[in-house]
Amino acid sequence: MIKTIGVLGAGTMGHGIALSFALHGHDVTLYDTEPGALAHAREQIAEELALLAEEDFIAPADVPATLARIVPRTDLGAAVRDRDYVIEAAPEKLELKQRLLGQLDALCPAHTILASNTSSLPLAAMMTLLDDSRKQRTIVNHWYNPGHLMPIVELSFFGNMPAQIYKEVEDLYASIGKQTVKVLKDVPGLVANRIQQGVAREVFSLIENGVAEPADIDKALKFGPAFRYATTGQLEVADFGGLDIWCVVGDNLLKDMDNSPRANALLRRKVQEGRLGVKSGAGFYDYSGKDLGEIRRTFMRKLIHQLKASEYYA
Template identity: 65%
Template structure:
């Protein structure tokens, strides 16, 4: 049974992964090499926990309890030597991850399970420099951003590990409040990101063709397909609508929809112009600097509402 955890990297994903496990009662070693981030990240986590209290998601006493369960480390060996489960959330560079996993193979106890938060790099390539025995205890455990609010966790089962090891990790995530997806094949993007990119490709194409404004395209998604997707999967929707109907509509529409194999030119142009979205103040929409925190909070409030509601219908 997994009792102790180490998270490597205290950035956007790493700190929220640590926060999630700590909120759910697990002691967490949070490793970060960059000193300013290491010194400030608990403050970031505290503010996020306060936001959860303000929105009636956790009781106030959980703030300090959660913070007390997180211990900061600058030394990798000290952070990982005694833990049961290690998940890295470092930059998506294959050489970096190969080197890191090789270090973990040497530093961690033989029973430790090693994981990566990646959704784009192949597992066996990342762990190519570790022992064959250790490879049997490695996996991808992919979270969605913001990790402390999004309930999904994609867990790999690619044939390198025994079922009982997988179930041990699956139980850990379920106890941490996650809805787990068992991914059976190592494909780029895993499951959720591939579905998301399929939707995004057509959304960007509709903008490119001038079919509707960005605001109305987002409205069509939010109050059309996504309204059902919040509670119902695509395959359930297809079954309810009738597979004969879906087959006919597919024949009529798919041949005229976007099938390109690279990012839409609209995206490339915006990136070239430095219009990167919220991080630059403008993307498809505008984000005034003095309103960004308010916009982020409103976004997260909606996720909390969905998360609360989802607890009434999710599979136990």
């Protein structure tokens, strides 16, 4: 049984992953090369736990208890030498991940399962420096941001890992309230990101072509398809609507929809202009003069409310 967890990288994804496991009683080491990053991660985790308590998702007593289960480390060996499961959340650079997994192979006990939070790099290439026994204990586990609120984790089942070890990982995630997606083929983006990019491509195209304003396009998604998607999958929706109807509509619409093989030109222009979204103060919407902290908290509150509701449909 997996009990002890190691998380490498205290950034956006890493701190949320550490929070999730610690909240459910696991002993977690959180590693980063920069002490400042670890200090910032602890502040973020404390703020996010406080918001969970404020929204009655956890008890106030869970906040200090969860924080106490997360031990910061700047020494890699000390962070992983006694771990059952180690997740790397390093930047998406193949050579970096190859080198890091090789280091973990040497530093971790033989029973340790290694995991990468990648969604774009091939598992076989990342495992180049591992021997066959460790390859059988290496997996992709792709979390969605924010990790402590988004219930999905995609898990690779590409043929390198025996079924019983995969089941051990799957059970671990079930124990912390995650919905796992078993991905059978190593394709860029796995499953959820490919679906999301398909929606985003058409949304950006609609804006570029002046079909509707950003607020109305978001409204169409939130109160149209996404309203159903919160509880019902696309294939279920298709079955309820009738596959004959979906076939006819597909023939009528798809030939007129965006099929570009690269990022939308309007999106690229915004990036070039430095309009990156909330973090820069403007994107498709203007956030200048607004409390960005409160905007983020409101975003989190929405996800907490949705997470509460989604437990009924799990």
